[in-house]
Amino acid sequence: MNRPVYLDNHATTQIDRRVLQTMLPYFTEYFGNPSSGGHSYGWEAQSAVKAARVALAKEINCSPEEIIFTSGATEANNLAIKGFAEANHHRGKHIITVITEHSAVLDPCNYLASLGFEISYLPVDNFGLVDVEMFEQTIRTDTILASVMLANNEIGVYQPIEEIAEVCERTGVTLHTDSAQAVGKIPIDLQKLPIGMMSMTAHKIHGPKGVGALFVRKQPRVNIAPQLHGGGQERGLRAGTVCTPQVVGFAKAVQIALEERRTEMERILNMRELLWRRLQQLPGIYLNGHPTKRLPGNLNVSVDGVDGNALHADLRSIVAVSSGSACSEGKPSHVLLAIGRSERLARASLRFGIGRFNTPEEIEEVAERVSAVIKNLQQKTRP
Secondary structure, three states: OOOOEEOEOOOOOOOOHHHHHHHHHHOOOOOOOOOOOOOHHHHHHHHHHHHHHHHHHHHHOOOHHHEEEEOOHHHHHHHHHHHHHHHHOOOOOEEEEEOOOOHHHHHHHHHHHHOOOEEEEEOOOOOOOOOHHHHHHHOOOOEEEEEOOOEOOOOOEEOOHHHHHHHHHHHOOEEEEEOOOOOOOOOOOOOOOOOOEEEEEOOOOOOOOOOEEEEEOEOOEOOOOOOOOOOOOHHHOOOOOOOHHHHHHHHHHHHHHHHOHHHHHHHHHHHHHHHHHHHOOOOOEEEOOOOOOEOOOEEEEEEOOOOHHHHHHHHOOOEEOEOOOOOOOOOOOHHHHHOOOOHHHHHOEEEEEOOOOOOHHHHHHHHHHHHHHHHHHHHHHOO
16 A cells, blocks of 8 residues: 655654664663662663763753753643743743744643733734744733744744844843754754753654653753652652653654754755745645745645645645644644634645655655645636
8 A cells, every 4th residue: 555655744753763773772671760779770771861861962052960851842841831930930920922832832821821820922923933022022020931932833934032032031031942843953052042941852853752851951040840740850850750762762863863964954955945846836825934934844835726624635645744733633723824824724734844754756746746636626616
């Protein structure tokens, strides 16, 4: 059976075999609990976790002690936002975020609003970008936290995080950024970028699912309260046995991504531009997001004159894509609505995520077959 071409690499990625080979011994031979300090099995696991923490910290230029392993970016976002609010509510209860954030940021903010926090949800322009001046004007004396993602998971745009971080540093507001889509794809130097917390995950960069991390700055110190209780793991901030194979795989995935980033991102960008050149020849095709300030592998388009459900049904055997976040459950994308797309265009959207294992030949095939499907659907809906 022929499977569709996989172009949903923003949802998840195929694990790199080099990552898998690095992980395998820690499922079998070195299977100890890294919290067991009384014998060699535990020491082996401890050593592996420590080495993974050091390797990950080196790649993003922070201290190993600033890395808190989690089950993924969703948990890291919750720990950052709710943990910071709990530890700092005496200083103020105002938080700033952006309406195009992932639900893993928006939902914790909504939860905090139910507890009496005031959340400012900033709009974006037609490209999906936050206005830095508006951001600064939103800061108040009781603002304690801002959460702004580095790269959007749907339209791929890079927020002006350096400028936002400078504003936060100058005004004494702690900045958290969801970098689930950015780590390994664009340069991140946490010694130069004055953010307080950063969420990461492995499975967006050909690592294993179920593992991520939260960077929590030690100097100046960012205080957060644990959201999982029951053990002293991860500096007392995240209870639960650390999964040694997964953190080892995470560190290896980041290492590979950064070592190969320059050539890989150039190759992926070339494939994205090839796909866009072919698709933009069709009538009624709209690019969603900024044409250049976006992830190299991201192409998000809306198709006018077609029914969204029919479009996705007809493409299902051709290409694996989505119309928005993998967590959106069939609803029109809140990101596309926020940049001004109608509900109809939001439903008739395609998010192409090109990754490490895609080839130009696949892109050519997808471009040809997707174009044929769109032309056919547009002809059917013409009066």
